Amino acid sequence: MAALIEPSLAAALDRKMALRGKVEYTPSDVSLIAEQLNRFLTAQIGQGFEVRDLNALSGGASMEQYVFDLYRPNADRQLVKMILRMSPLCSVIETCRLREFQIIRAVAGVLPVPEAFWVSDSDEYFGRPALICSFNPGVASPKDGGGKATGLGTVYGKHREKLAPQYIRHLAALHTMDWRDKDLSALVIPREGTSDAVDWSLAHWDRVWDEDAVEAHPTIALARAWLWRNRPVVDHISLVHGDYRNGNFLFDENTDEITAILDWEAGYLGDRHMDLAYAMLPGYGTLEGGTYYCAGLVEKNAFIEEYTRLSGLSVDPERLRYYTVLNMYWAIIACCATGPKLAADRMTHLDTMMNIVPGLGFYFVNELNAILLEEQQHDADG
Amino acid sequence: MTPTVNQQLASMKASLERSVIPALPAEARFAQEQAGMIAATLAWLIDVQEFELRYERQEAADYYQLLADLAEIDGVEIAGELLSTPLLSADNSLAEIRKQSRELKQAAIAAAIKLDGRADAKLLAVAQRQSEREQAWFRMTGFTSSPAPGGIADVIGARA
Incomplete structure (x- = not known):
């Protein structure tokens, strides 16, 4: 039996397919x-x-x-x-x-x-x-510069020291909050101790790839098989942001207070490791002075240590690796399949950008190939 | 033939940057953002457009070879016409070469995945070669790995 796609997300995909080939974007x-x-x-x-x-x-x-x-x-x-x-x-x-x-x-x-x-x-x-x-006050990236470090994400420069603890604290608060008394009727609640949330997420992104990809891709095929084979169970159902990275929050440049966490549209109920792995993705971090900062804010070990202390939740390296692959998988699908497909069909206000975003997707393909190679070597070693 | 495609792209980029973008109103931020992306895309096209046909031919050759390798494995059935049709030459149109490349890619990847892990190493090796091309092709988008990829001419030339 095919895994469920959450109905509200399936409806959004149905809407896209109903419009495809019938209408073009007009300003x-x-x-x-x-x-x-x-x-x-x-x-x-x-x-x-x-x-x-x-x-x-x-x-x-x-x-x-x-x-x-x-x-x-x-x-x-x-x-x-x-x-x-x-x-x-x-x-x-x-x-x-x-x-x-x-x-x-x-x-x-x-x-x-x-x-x-x-x-x-x-x-x-x-x-x-x-x-x-x-409309909340604040900036997504410092107006006073800070330069472009090696890496792809927003660079926070002198603001990093004060922003990093807040960034971690807010993530810990999100993952430990009691969401059960909230109106989240548009979301489906997965069962704890099962892989429901992972199954639904995979089914969703598999469908997007199947509907949007213009041609087959070996990394997607290998990653899809690996992801289904290695699905972990979710030990604690958290509200997951889904896009928790640098650039997706606003802060006050004078006080360095985070004024708003933005872009909640990818949120769902699932495993905290999804957000953690996403925040640690190499594509969004920065390499500054020889040190790598996850999301341009914090070193990986310090991130995990502080998150664990604040949330009381464990961070499992194996699940972190699984969700790194899952995050890369969906990012590649969105960037390399959906983006150019939308541009080809003239269906957004961002046609030129939709042809550029595969650049990010193929960056992740390269990273994902390295992980898949390690997994193959690990399997070969028994 | 003159002007070359690259010359025309470079002229369009220069006109856009010298005349159009400075004339956009300061408050038209969305239009400015879009114009900036068009200029960046023109620079990117100048970097790669001459190599599209060679790119597709190399991709087709990689998947033809993978398909041939898979056909040697017991129990693998490959549609005969894909391997009996020779790889198209540079005399063919880009559209014809791309079509062949996509058919070979589709068949080879599907056949490899069906082998339930037995051909994963071969498929990943092809994926890594493809990724090198992709990284080089998209290097001007700014999403580059470290070390920065070479130009597409170098990557394709190294395998010619």
Whole structure:
């Protein structure tokens, strides 16, 4: 029997396939977005508001985003800066706005996150799913430079020392929080002590590859077989961020306080090692002065030691290795299959970028080949 | 033939960077970001575009050889026409060579995986050679491993 794909994620993939070959992306007219936004907000809060300074937001590789001020003269907070996050026609990673909305709300109060106000999970108001959250202050990377170290990720320079402990503390808090009393109805809860969460994740990414890849790839074929063969059980079900790395949080450059953890759309219930391995991926770290910093922030051993101390959860090297492979597997699929496929079909606002992202995917292919070689040698040694 | 494709790409990049990007309004950040990516892509194309046909031919040759190696293993059935059809020459079109390369790749990978581990080492060796080409082809995207990969001309030339 084929493994389950979580229904909300399967629906997002179904939507992509239904659109494929039938429509191409056309730029949104800001006046149309304003009209849609007004209609949606009226349905949520009635009259007595005004949308001001609506503008497209640059940056990011998936969502189509607009920033605006919501003015409500009779509300406690008269002026709130907000972001409208809309699923593009198709995205390099198909996700679900309702999941994202529920996860942000679930972690509010535990971690610094944007305030999630409203979600439209259908095409009714915007022609596609969308959510509205607060625009949080802070920067994703230092404006005062810091240079480009060897490596691919954001370099934090003088800010690293204060940011690193917060980065680890927030991850530990996420993985130990009690999510069972939260509304996470869009997510399926895996059984503890089973490989449910892994099975669903593999089934999901296998489907994405099968639907999006233009040609076969040996590393994907080998990694897929290895991943199914070596599925670990999940000993403790955590809420997993799914994209916990440098560049996906905001901080105040003056105080070095993390002001918001962003990009929750890949979140799910599963194994903490998924986030840990992802945060340690070589593609996102930086090599500075001969020292390698995971996510540009912390050395690997110090990361594990502090995370273990704060969370009380163990970090198993074997599972860390498994989830390193799984993270590379999905990153390669998104970058090398989905990205160029979307560009070929003219289905995003980021066609040029979608042809560039395979560069990251093939970087991971090279890394993954090295791991697969070690595994083959390990097997050969018995 | 003049102008060459590379000359045209270089001219487009220069016009974009000298005339178009500076004229974009400061507040048009998305348009600026996209224009920057187009300029970077043009530089990347200049680096690689002459080698696309040779790239595909080398890929086809690698998978033809893998398929031939797999055919020697007991119990492996390979569609006869794939191995009896000779590898296409440089006189063929890029589209024809790419088609052959993809068919060989598909068949070889599927056959190797069916062997349940017995051909994994052979498949990984091909994957590593392919990765060298991929790293070289995409080096201008900025996602490079350490040590930095050589140019695609060097990688393909070394195996010619």
